[in-house]
Amino acid sequence: MQKELELYEMLYLVDPSFTESELDSKTSFYRDFLISRGSQVMVQNRGKRSLSYKIRGCETANYIQMIYVGNQKLRENLNTTISRDSSVLRHLTTKIPKLPEVL
Structure with a gap:
């Protein structure tokens, strides 16, 4: 039995030396990665921001937020793929909890 689909949010930090086209x-690569596996995705570029501490020598990073629908297997595949990407400084995935139903 396959678990029902859940809503996830991923925030990842990309190398600040990237040009706008890079x-x-x-972001298109990861959006297409999810869409090709049947997910619905919303991607938002949160811009370049200062970091609280240096990560791999970088003091700033491009913040990208993705909200997507998927199951645990899709989440694990995405986390594995993004962790192998050397241009991604950090990433964090959280499950968005369901809102309680109103009577």
């Missing part, structure tokens, strides 16, 4: 290419 950043668009990177």
